[in-house]
Amino acid sequence: MGDKMPAKSLEEEYMDIANSNAWPIVYQTIGRECKQHPFTEAKRLQNKPLNRYRDVNPYDHSRITLRRIENDYINANLVKMERANRQYILTQGPLVATVGHFWLMVWEQNSHAILMLNKLIEKTEVKCHWYWPNDIGLVLHLNDVGLDIHYLSQEDFSYYKTRTFKICDRVSEEERIVVQYHYTTWPDFGVPSSPIAFLDFLKKVRASGALDPEVGPAIVHCSAGIGRSGTFCLVDACLLIMEKEGLSNVNIPEVLVEMRNYRMGLIQTPDQLRFSYQAVIEGAKRFNPDYNEELDESIYSTVEEEEAPPPPPPRGESLSRPPVRPLPAIPTSASLGNLKSEVSESPTWEAESPLPPLPPPRKFSASSSSEEVEETVPLPDSGADKPETQLRRRNRELAERVSAMKKRAREVEKWQKIKRLKME
16 A cells, blocks of 8 residues: 555545535535436336336346346346456345346356345345345255255354355356355444444455455345445445555545446445545555554444434435435544544344343432433422423423333334344
8 A cells, every 4th residue: 555645635535524514415416427327127027026126227238147047137237346456246135036046146157255234124124035045054946047055154253244155056067155244233224333343344355355356246235235235345446446556546436436337326325425435544544464453542333233224215316315314423533533523322222132121110309310200200399489480390391201201112112123023
């Protein structure tokens, strides 16, 4: 990364955008610069049921075509980044009817890795069909495409898992090992809990050689194959360009516009764009051969369960419309110099986590603050108060009690929903 890497320039660009709260503006500007390309195959009657979302379609000029079966269509694009000497296949999470198509694409494209950046179910909504065997030692027989998928092993890490599969082709009688890297804590339409966790995941994938040009392009998917998938590829490509040309030559919006020429809508929110800046700046240091982790004082959280943000607009509209809610702050890092922002996050619980016990109702006491009152206990009136003061105070107390009761009701409803999910 050498002498050409004055980390100041990209940090200053980041700070200029952050200080003026211009992330939505930059995001929309990128959208206006992107070209639209035809996607006629995606709109054919026989192919419409093969798309998970109606407004996320593969461009004709870069779409992946299947060779073994009669209908060659799959919702996937080959993204070529020549400056980074990298290629990726970005695709949607498989549907029930496209599991065989998905594995046939892995086989025909000589891919050695699958990067899964979503959970199967998020916020009670199915985001991706379970497309691998149910357990280690089992085999998934795909008669429609002539492939057998053997589930060999699994490794569990704090925020991702790796699964090793063996693909057996009945036609050629050849076999190949494919590893799935499953990032389990990245929320839909959101960002990972920290750049550090994300960069460690990226380094693990890179070290496997699965992204090298000597093998077929890695399969990268989330639910739609544009938001989280686009973020992963954007950061990886920018870091590679940085390593070859220096950080001063990395123009993140320019790289994103180039990537969107191959697949529509990559990066779905201004927050994902901002996180990409953070990850590239942090990666400029962490991917340096001279980096010493023991001396690093970064305060990013490396592992953290996450909760998806409120329901977003339709995916197609996310390419042009500004967000309807303020952008949350991203944690600071000592390695990022003056990129300071404060954040307070409430702990979230996922269906996989043990259910926490509900706290017992708290009773009012003289030492309790108004925020701690959860029961409708009357407060003593002071005879010295004027009638107007008493009315305002009682209105405030009533509003606080109603708010506390609503909050408790939401918590109860949330745990009940999680219990139902676990039972299912």
